[in-house]
Amino acid sequence: MNGEATPSSDVPAEELRFNFRSGRLCLAFVATVGERWRGNYERLREPADLARWYREVGLLDDPPAITPAGLDSARELREAIHRIARTLIAGHIQVGTDEAVVNAAAAAPPLVPVLHAGTRRLTLPSADGQGAALSTVARDAIGLFTGTGADRIRECASPTCGLLFVDTSRPGRRRWCSSSACGGKDRAAAYRRRRAANINSADGPERC
Template sequence: MRTPVTGSTGDDIASSRVTGQDGDVDFAFVSGNPALDLAGTVGSRRDAPVDTLTEPADLERWVAECEELPDRVTADAETFASALELREAIYRLALDRVHGRAFNRSSLRTVNDTATWPVLAIKLSDAGLRMSGDLRATLSHIARSAITLLADPGACLKECGRADCTRIYLDRSRGARRTWCGMEECGNRVKAAAYRARRRAGR
């Protein structure tokens, strides 16, 4: 049973093109944290949610494309369902943080429980840090990343300023002046729409 996608009551982009169940989709890694990037695999949550993780193979590709996770994992139906449950829990908690309200208790349990699963193995080489492990360990790593982020009082979490985007991101810009989750995906769209509106008004 798939975990239902929750709706929202809420600058450079790096994306990789992958082939999902319904054709080509983009996985964007712009949120500054793998947990937030996982939550961002559902777009436009307020009006017409678009889920880019429609089957286990999509999740395998997403993990492979995320630079902070292992190069390869295998997802079965059970772990895929767990990943979607974790994704929705992270999104709810991040949105709670953005709006300054108490964390959802059910979502807290999901994230905290997942964080107790086996952890990824790490190895240092001349090429840098390499992680390895199965999908359960990967989900544990994502849950731990979410906990570290959400427990940090100094972390500035924001919801994208584009009306149709509900992605939550970590703003590390000077003065916390970042407005959009990604310039290519959302910033340029907003600027182009504003330009067209000015053109129409000037006619």
């Protein structure tokens, strides 16, 4: 489990829902810990949760059976991806142990793309489905960290979010993980502050 994760019994039910606003598979994986800055809620509490994430993120319709050891490996990869992403946001180059963790996961054969009724799907290989699913996530991280999107990784500016996301806006100045979610809340809060300030100003003493 994530080093300082809140015990499962203390996690609010709404915090166990997965978040897919990051715009990238590997960053959505990082988001399986909620409120890292405060609650540090572990959403991958048991192997079945990881299988559910694979399904809900749209990676696999029929995820592999996850073992406890497989869950531990997934959490290790997740935290390595998170640390590398934060390093890139800070403008530094990541080297060392975290890169080794990502590389080791990516070394396994990934999920197999197949053509199904004219659409592309990913399926499990004949062996090591757990490793293949993690390899696909790790390879996505390598692609992000070494591609043009590396300098577009952002942290949501909302003080109640902190989600990592890829800024795909043309000017590259996006502040929130979602304009309709965190952005909308920020605009609403700013409006309330302006309204309160106007009311207080109107109630103030008259001046000559």
